[in-house]
Amino acid sequence: MIPDDLLASLQIYLKAAKVTHGGFCYQKAFGRVAVHDDPLMVMVHKRLLPIAEMMFGIPLRRSNCYTAIYGKKGVLPKHLDKPQCEFSLDVCIDDTAPETPWQLYVEGVEYILRPGEGIMYYGCKQVHWREGSPKPGQEITMAFFHFVDERFKGGLRE
Ligand SMILES: [Fe+2]
Numbered sequence: 001m002i003p004d005d006l007l008a009s010l011q012i013y014l015k016a017a018k019v020t021h022g023g024f025c026y027q028k029a030f031g032r033v034a035v036h037d038d039p040l041m042v043m044v045h046k047r048l049l050p051i052a053e054m055m056f057g058i059p060l061r062r063s064n065c066y067t068a069i070y071g072k073k074g075v076l077p078k079h080l081d082k083p084q085c086e087f088s089l090d091v092c093i094d095d096t097a098p099e100t101p102w103q104l105y106v107e108g109v110e111y112i113l114r115p116g117e118g119i120m121y122y123g124c125k126q127v128h129w130r131e132g133s134p135k136p137g138q139e140i141t142m143a144f145f146h147f148v149d150e151r152f153k154g155g156l157r158e
Pocket residue numbers: 079080081123128
């Protein structure tokens with residue numbers, strides 16, 4: 001999903017951004033730090049648009065992208081996404097302990113995402129979640145690239 005050289009650059013960039021608080025906010029409810037529409041991730045989002053259009057099979061618009069780093073208190077309860085996340089492409093950017101993956105479930109099907117791998121699904125229609133939390137010391141960096149039908153009328157960042 002993400003070429004190795006770009007992936008390595010994103011891993012270094014996001015580690016540095018987290019340390020310098022480059023737009024990241026701590027979200028206690030999810031045990032993660034996260035940033036909306038980071039400029040570099042927006043660039044990646046633009047590159048992924050044609051891939052998402054090909055995979056979902058309709059013309060799309062980018063809505064927003066969200067980058068989150070989950071630690072040992074990370075949780076992701078069962079949920080559906082808001083309308084701005086109708087078409088979701090989740091990419092694992094980094095996992096400091098890939099030998100103990102934190103499984104993602106979409107509609108009850110288990111997926112393991114290694115760094116550089118992604119999954120596409122209908123965020124508003126397919127319930128998704130994770131069980132448990134990352135292991136102590138483990139950090140998992142995920143990028144959530146969201147798209148909408150090009151005819152979507154609502155706000156894109158809500
Ligand atoms: Fe979601």
